Amino acid sequence: MEPNLCVEIAGLKLKNPVMVASGTFGFGDEYAPLVDLSRLGAIVVKSVTLHPTAGNRPPRVCETPSGMLNSIGLQNPGLDVFLGEKLPVIRRFGAPVIVNIAGKTVEEYTELARRLDGIPGVAALEVNISCPNVKEGGIAFGADPGIAGQVTRSVRRATGLPLIVKLSPNVTDITAVAREVEAGGADAISLINTLTGLAIDAERRRPVLGNTTGGLSGPAIKPVALYMVWRVRQAVKLPLIGMGGITNATDAVEFFLAGASAVAVGMYNFVEPAAAVSVIEGLRNYLIRHRIPGVGQLVGAMTTG
Ligand code: RRO
Numbered sequence: 580m581e582p583n584l585c586v587e588i589a590g591l592k593l594k595n596p597v598m599v600a601s602g603t604f605g606f607g608d609e610y611a612p613l614v615d616l617s618r619l620g621a622i623v624v625k626s627v628t629l630h631p632t633a634g635n636r637p638p639r640v641c642e643t644p645s646g647m648l649n650s651i652g653l654q655n656p657g658l659d660v661f662l663g664e665k666l667p668v669i670r671r672f673g674a675p676v677i678v679n680i681a682g683k684t685v686e687e688y689t690e691l692a693r694r695l696d697g698i699p700g701v702a703a704l705e706v707n708i709s710c711p712n713v714k715e716g717g718i719a720f721g722a723d724p725g726i727a728g729q730v731t732r733s734v735r736r737a738t739g740l741p742l743i744v745k746l747s748p749n750v751t752d753i754t755a756v757a758r759e760v761e762a763g764g765a766d767a768i769s770l771i772n773t774l775t776g777l778a779i780d781a782e783r784r785r786p787v788l789g790n791t792t793g794g795l796s797g798p799a800i801k802p803v804a805l806y807m808v809w810r811v812r813q814a815v816k817l818p819l820i821g822m823g824g825i826t827n828a829t830d831a832v833e834f835f836l837a838g839a840s841a842v843a844v845g846m847y848n849f850v851e852p853a854a855a856v857s858v859i860e861g862l863r864n865y866l867i868r869h870r871i872p873g874v875g876q877l878v879g880a881m882t883t884g
Contacts, residue, residue: 580867580872582863582866582867582871582872582873582874583872583873583874583875584596584859584862584863584866584873584874585873586620586840586841586874586875588741588743588766588767588818588820588840588841589703589741589742589743589766589767589818590741590766591621591675591702591703591741593620593621593675593841594620595618595619595620595859595862595874596620596835596840596841596842596862596874597619597620597831597841597842597843597844597855597858597859597862598619598620598621598622598623598677598820598841598842598843598844598855599619599621599622599623599843599844599845599848599855600623600822600843600844600845600848601623601624601625601626601677601679601705601707601745602625602626602649602651602679602845603844603845603846603848603849604622604623604624604625604848605624605625606624606625606661606665606668606669607622607624607668607669607672607674607676608665608668608669610848610852611672613852613853614852614853614855614856615856616672616673616674617672617673617674618674618855618856618859619674619855619856619859620674620675620841620855620859621674621675621676621677621702621703622669622672622674622675622676622677623677623678623679623705623843624661624665624669624676624677624678624679625655625679626653626655626679626680626681626707626710627655627657627658627661627678627679627680627681627691628653628655628657628658628680628681628682628683628687628691629657629658629682629687629690629691630657630658631655631656631657631660632652632653632654632655632657633652633654634651634652634653634654635650635651635652635654635712635788635789635790636789636790637789638787638788638789639651639652639788639789639790639793640788640793641778641787641788641793643776643778643795645797645798645799646776646795646796646797646798646799646800646824646846647795647796647797647846647849648776648777648778648787648788648793648794648795649712649773649793649794649796650712650788650789650790650791650792650793650794651712652712652713652790653681653710653712653713658691658694658695661678662694662698666698666700666701667700669700670699670700675702675703676700676701676702677702677703677704677705677743678695678701678703678704678705679704679705679706679707679745680692680695680704680705680706680707680734681707681710683715685720685729685730685733688706688720688730688733688734689733689734689736689737690737692704692706692734692737692738692740693737693738695738695740696737696738696739696740697739701740702740702741703740703741703742703743703766704734704738704740704741704742704743705743705744705745705769706730706731706734706742706743706744706745706765707745707772708720708721708727708730708744708745708746708747709721709745709746709747709749709771709772710772710794711747711749711772711773711774711775711792711793711794712790712792712793712794718747718749721745721746721747721750721756721772722747722749722750722756723756724755724756724758724759725759727744727746727756727759727760727763728759728760728762728763729763730744730763731744731759731760731763731764731765732763732764735763735764735765741766741767742764742765742766742767743765743766743767743768743769743820744760744763744765744767744768744769745768745769745770745772746760746768746769746770746771746772746807746811747771747772748770748771748772748773748774748800748803748804748807748823749772749774749775753770753771753807753810753811754810754811754813754814754815757770757811757814757815757817758814758815760815760817761815761816761817765817766817766818767817767818767819767820767840768811768815768817768818768819768820769819769820769821769822769843770804770807770808770811770819770820770821770822770823771800771803771804771807771808771822771823772794773793773794773795773796773800774794774795774796774800774803775792775793775794775795776792776793776794776795777791777792777793778793796823796824796845796846797824797846797847798824798826798830799824800823800824801823801824801825801830801833803823804821804822804823804824804834805821805823805833805834805837806837807823808821808834808837808838808839809837809838809881811838812837812838812839812879813838818840818841819838819839819840819841820839820840820841820842820843821834821835821837821838821839821841821842821843822834822842822843822844822845823845824845824846825842825843825844825845825847825858826844826847826850826851826854827854827857827858827861828857828858828859828860828861828862828864828865829861829865830858831858831861831862832862832865832877835874835877835878835879835880836877836879836880836881837879837881838878838879838881839878840875840878842858844858862874
């Protein structure tokens with residue numbers, strides 16, 4: 580029997596629960612020659628800010644023995660170019676487009692949400708309150724539960740689009756942030772963004788990255804991400820989109836078992852551009868092999884004790 584891969588997240592019907600994570604897939608165009616983008620559950624685009632953003636000093640990425648560090652610093656062409664040049668291309672690929680937004684102030688987030696509301700081809704918003712690499716905005720909103728709730732509430736008032744808020748792992752209690760985001764009117768929560776880290780070049784006695792610190796991603800962070808999905812699952816009712824170190828279908832299944840209703844492939848897109856498609860195929864095989872009728876039956880199905 581063909582298993583059911585469809586999921587509904589935040590009122591958004593997806594043909595399968597596997598997305599590509601923001602920042603690891605640009606605006607889709609570079610991947611189009613390499614991957615059948617119409618297979619993806621959704622594409623989450625690189626964070627868009629109100630104005631063009633140049634990003635941080637290079638080097639912006641480096642490999643460590645246990646993951647990738649990035650400090651891109653929100654580089655993107657700004658909302659006008661996104662709407663005029665990027666969205667018309669990416670919406671033609673046949674996967675729902677989720678627009679990740681980032682601002683320096685609550686007003687900027689709100690303005691972005693207002694201007695994206697009702698734009699054809701925008702399926703949902705993902706509010707990035709978790710960028711670890713910029714001084715203003717980003718994590719400053721995601722580290723304080725009250726401010727996270729305030730941003731969510733303000734964006735909620737500005738848009739009828741499905742609203743996903745992306746949380747940071749760089750906090751003491753992620754459940755406190757999740758609860759405020761839920762109270763603020765979000766429709767779903769995505770987690771986790773990258774974990775702040777530092778790579779040092781011992782010979783030069785300098786940081787490797789131009790911005791000194793960066794966000795760690797890749798398989799090293801998967802146990803942290805699974806733990807946080809599992810914790811947040813118990814704290815809120817909202818559907819969760821789980822990510823952090825997913826490279827294959829087994830990783831994805833683990834996120835469903837921890838309580839995610841959908842997943843995203845992040846850093847591994849850089850290693851294998853078609854990784855998300857392999858995850859979709861492997862997930863289908865897993866459901867067939869275990870005689871599970873649909874992915875929904877896996878969500879939160881880990882048993883303990
Ligand atoms: O652009 C970045 O440096 C960046 C962002 Br906005 C984010 O949300 N997470 C990350 O690891 N890098």
